[in-house]
Amino acid sequence: MDILESYCSFIRGLREKEKTLNEQKQQRDNSIIQAYNQMVQKLKERKDHLLSESQQIHNETFEEIQTERDRVFADVDELSAACDRAEQELQQGWVEFLGQQTTLTGVVGKYREKAAPTPVQTQPAVFQPTDTPVPVLGHVRVQSLPSAPIPAAPASRGTGHHHGNHRLRLHQSLDLKRIFKPRGRGHHCGYQWQGEPQSQYHRTTFGTSGSGPGQFYSPSGVTVSDESEIFVADRDNQRIQVFTLQGAFVRQFPTVVPSEEKIKPEDMALDGEGNLWVVGRTESAHCAVQYNKQGRVRRKFDLQQTGWFRGVAVDTRRNHILITQTTGDCGNQHGEVLVFTPDGTLVGTVGQQQGMKNPRHITVDREGNILVSDCRNNCIHVYNKDGQFMFPFGGEGRGKGQLWGPSGICTDRAGNIIVADQGNRRVEMFDKTGKFLKHITTDMGWPCAVAMAPQGQLVVTDIENHTVSIFPTY
Missing domain, CATH: 2.120.10.30 (TolB, C-terminal domain)
Structure with missing residues (x-):
């Protein structure tokens, strides 16, 4: 009977250890998930900040280009209107037209003395990811703890895996060049303006x-x-x-x-x-x-x-x-x-x-x-x-x-x-x-x-x- 009781006591001990192990695993997994969620939240906040900064830079540069385009279009309109009037005068009598000082010659003379528009200079804004990897969430280790003796328990042997060298990296850089990229063409008074704004709506x-x-x-x-x-x-x-x-x-x-x-x-x-x-x-x-x-x-x-x-x-x-x-x-x-x-x-x-x-x-x-x-x-x-x-x-x-x-x-x-x-x-x-x-x-x-x-x-x-x-x- 003493022998049977010792074996039953051993079984009860194993059951208690299984229960304890399951509880420890659940607590450990919850801690890992909590650490992960906190890190994801920080990354999301950083991502939103970078995207907002990128959009602001884009809007400022695009506004500069729009302003310069509108200024040049005003000049184009004036030249185009002068060409139209000259054409009408030619149709009325080209011989007289060639011998007169016309609106066209005046406008052309004005623009010959005027400096041609210069390209808008923009500096590209580039996103450069840091070389530092994302911090490791933590480590899972098997700790060596003294265990209470259990009757008739065999000597135990255990091994553990160390995951501290496994790192999560952000591999690729996100190139956010601040450039004005042509996609289509618009027609204006016989001239073509290349480049149109991309969507301003987040999607x-x-x-x-x-x-x-x-x-x-x-x-x-x-x-x-x-x-x-x-x-x-x-x-x-x-x-x-x-x-x-x-x-x-x-x-x-x-x-x-x-x-x-x-x-x-x-x-x-x-x-x-x-x-x-x-x-x-x-x-x-x-x-x-x-x-x-x-x-x-x-x-x-x-x-x-x-x-x-x-x-x-x-x-x-x-x-x-x-x-x-x-x-x-x-x-x-x-x-x-x-x-x-x-x-x-x-x-x-x-x-x-x-x-x-x-x-x-x-x-x-x-x-x-x-x-x-x-x-x-x-x-x-x-x-x-x-x-x-x-x-x-x-x-x-x-x-x-x-x-x-x-x-x-x-x-x-x-x-x-x-x-x-x-x-x-x-x-x-x-x-x-x-x-x-x-x-x-x-x-x-x-x-x-x-x-x-x-x-x-x-x-x-x-x-x-x-x-x-x-x-x-x-």
């Missing part, structure tokens, strides 16, 4: 090229629900992905039709009941499919097969589905907007009389007006709620208010029009009359689709970089 960008959750192959369409969920048409992955407004992945579902065949989704829009209308194509057919928000097919109708991209919007007032369509070959394109009821009945067309060539994306504003981007004509067509043509705006070019291959289009709460100016690699804002207001960003890869969230955030897909960007309320 969240997520996504990479791939087929995993949060990755994309050609994100061609986007819309945002009333619950602030972002739906992205991941075209070449043949699926819809859903994200939060912070860019966190929520769920995904394949874009299939009732025959279980997958389609490549090109564009999509939400209807008044919160269902998702998707236009796309299979290997053998083109169609419009209605899904619920979890991806279950509710209905479908077929579309004419064409070789061109389609956009879709929903007129929630009339419960009409509006789909863009382009027919013909590259040299003879014809575009229009088809208006359907949800069961696929064609009830009308829009835009046949305005020479629409290649309509891409489409949206319906709060007043029921229909806005269509025409990629081939480099403009936006605006129609009223009854489909009557109102006006176009845009026009081919790289200057302010001009467009080059416009694609995605949406409106904000004030009625302003946001356009993905694809060929110019930028996103533009116009007022409801088509007057240019500002660049939202000029540093996109290939902006495709745009959508406005309920709180005013702007969501933009980039099919070149396979990313989605969220711009805050502006």
Whole structure:
């Protein structure tokens, strides 16, 4: 009995030691996590400070360049006006003109004596990371402590690992050169001004090229629900992905039709009941499919097969589905907007009389007006709620208010029009009359689709970089 009791006492001792070890590990792990969180917080605060400092330097330099540009433009305007007047005088009688002292000769003489504008000198501001590594969080060591004797306990042997030499480093430097980098060109009085400001809005960008959750192959369409969920048409992955407004992945579902065949989704829009209308194509057919928000097919109708991209919007007032369509070959394109009821009945067309060539994306504003981007004509067509043509705006070019291959289009709460100016690699804002207001960003890869969230955030897909960007309320 004494022997049995000694063994039972040994077992009880092991159990107590296991309990103690588990408690010690939990306390140790909590201490590691606490130290990590404190260090991360300090790094985040330092990062925010550096970014703020970088933005301030950028704004100051950019303001200098803008001031110098405006001064030179004033001179260009004066010279250009003199040239125009001289041309008019020549048309009235060139013989008399050559023998007279004209406004042009006076202006030219003035500028011959005036020093030419000198380039703006800027000093690059560069971020230089410190060579000192991030401090080590701490060390985990096995301490040698005297242990109480346990009956019949065998001699124990232990080893420990020392992690003190494992260091976390910041490997790469972040080059924050303060330079004025040209991206596009604007036209002014026959002269070209190179360089436009990049986005002044801080944004969240997520996504990479791939087929995993949060990755994309050609994100061609986007819309945002009333619950602030972002739906992205991941075209070449043949699926819809859903994200939060912070860019966190929520769920995904394949874009299939009732025959279980997958389609490549090109564009999509939400209807008044919160269902998702998707236009796309299979290997053998083109169609419009209605899904619920979890991806279950509710209905479908077929579309004419064409070789061109389609956009879709929903007129929630009339419960009409509006789909863009382009027919013909590259040299003879014809575009229009088809208006359907949800069961696929064609009830009308829009835009046949305005020479629409290649309509891409489409949206319906709060007043029921229909806005269509025409990629081939480099403009936006605006129609009223009854489909009557109102006006176009845009026009081919790289200057302010001009467009080059416009694609995605949406409106904000004030009625302003946001356009993905694809060929110019930028996103533009116009007022409801088509007057240019500002660049939202000029540093996109290939902006495709745009959508406005309920709180005013702007969501933009980039099919070149396979990313989605969220711009805050502006």
